[in-house]
Amino acid sequence: MQEKIELLKSINTDNSRFVLKILEAFEKNKINLKNKENNSSIITNCIDSLDKKNVINLDKIWSKPYFYTTMRLKFNEIIEKFSNISYEVISKNPKKFCNDIVKTKVTKDFNKPNDCIDIVEFIQNLNSSNDYVFFAKEKDEETLFKEDQIKKAIHIIKIKDKKEQFSYIYDEIYNYLDEDFISNKYCDFINDKCIAQRHLVLYPMNRKDGCCFMQIRKCNHLHEHGVCDVKCLACRLFSCPYLSKKGVGYWASDFVLLKAFLNKNQRKQLIFDFYKDKDSVLEKVLHK
Numbered sequence: 484m485q486e487k488i489e490l491l492k493s494i495n496t497d498n499s500r501f502v503l504k505i506l507e508a509f510e511k512n513k514i515n516l517k518n519k520e521n522n523s524s525i526i527t528n529c530i531d532s533l534d535k536k537n538v539i540n541l542d543k544i545w546s547k548p549y550f551y552t553t554m555r556l557k558f559n560e561i562i563e564k565f566s567n568i569s570y571e572v573i574s575k576n577p578k579k580f581c582n583d584i585v586k587t588k589v590t591k592d593f594n595k596p597n598d599c600i601d602i603v604e605f606i607q608n609l610n611s612s613n614d615y616v617f618f619a620k621e622k623d624e625e626t627l628f629k630e631d632q633i634k635k636a637i638h639i640i641k642i643k644d645k646k647e648q649f650s651y652i653y654d655e656i657y658n659y660l661d662e663d664f665i666s667n668k669y670c671d672f673i674n675d676k677c678i679a680q681r682h683l684v685l686y687p688m689n690r691k692d693g694c695c696f697m698q699i700r701k702c703n704h705l706h707e708h709g710v711c712d713v714k715c716l717a718c719r720l721f722s723c724p725y726l727s728k729k730g731v732g733y734w735a736s737d738f739v740l741l742k743a744f745l746n747k748n749q750r751k752q753l754i755f756d757f758y759k760d761k762d763s764v765l766e767k768v769l770h771k
């Protein structure tokens with residue numbers, strides 16, 4: 484594996500760097516998963532001996548469309564292709580391999596089994612007053628995801644003030660995107676130009692600083708070295724046509740907590756209110 488990684492580093496093309504970023508993100512995710520596993524309270528046996536009223540059987544909760552986002556499916560496929568190819572084959576033409584692999588197409592097609600409940604519906608009917616016990620036959624990544632989302636939902640239900648509730652959800656999604664999108668550096672800035680700008684695609688219109696612009700001016704919140712002084716969720720969720728084409732993209736409907744606690748108009752406000760600070764966005768969300 485390491486030999487193949489070194490090969491990608493040595494060719495240093497836009498697409499080889501993109502594949503390397505996906506591989507790095509995958510490794511980082513493995514560490515996060517270990518931490519989640521250690522902090523999990525899921526029990527995997529003896530469901531019969533438990534008071535069934537308080538047991539949340541995670542195996543009966545459906546979360547596939549939220550867990551397997553199109554981006555995750557595509558990246559999983561790329562990782563699998565990269566893992567399965569031999570060094571001998573890839574070394575014949577690593578550039579072409581990377582160009583082909585980033586074009587991987589995936590389809591998202593899941594059918595909910597009749598005896599399962601969608602996680603969003605489950606959360607919307609959740610009662611926060613019970614001390615729940617989480618059960619699953621196996622403690623895998625998807626089960627840990629369900630536990631994490633439901634525990635956060637219980638915490639949100641316990642917050643009585645609506646604005647505080649929204650603020651918690653806002654921070655959750657924003658921090659997730661910071662970790663998943665920003666820290667993995669898919670925008671691939673070199674000398675203040677992002678990958679889309681280096682390819683001179685029509686969007687964005689400015690020549691540097693990525694998409695942090697307002698119509699034709701630089702955004703007022705942008706400072707030296709790409710530092711932004713506000714926490715704008717719409718900006719974080721945004722992914723330009725260049726990156727979307729490569730499979731990097733986030734949709735509000737992918738986020739369980741957004742779907743469970745915000746109505747359509749509120750979600751719309753969050754997604755499209757660019758260049759704004761958190762407080763002003765939340766104020767508008769509250770009145771939707």
Ligand code: SF4
Nearest residue numbers: 670677679693694723
């Ligand atoms: S989202 Fe696209 S346009 Fe914006 S900074 Fe990233 S690569 Fe550039």
Ligand code: SF4
Nearest residue numbers: 695702705711718758
């Ligand atoms: S508010 Fe948005 S556009 Fe402005 S600097 Fe921050 S991230 Fe960039």
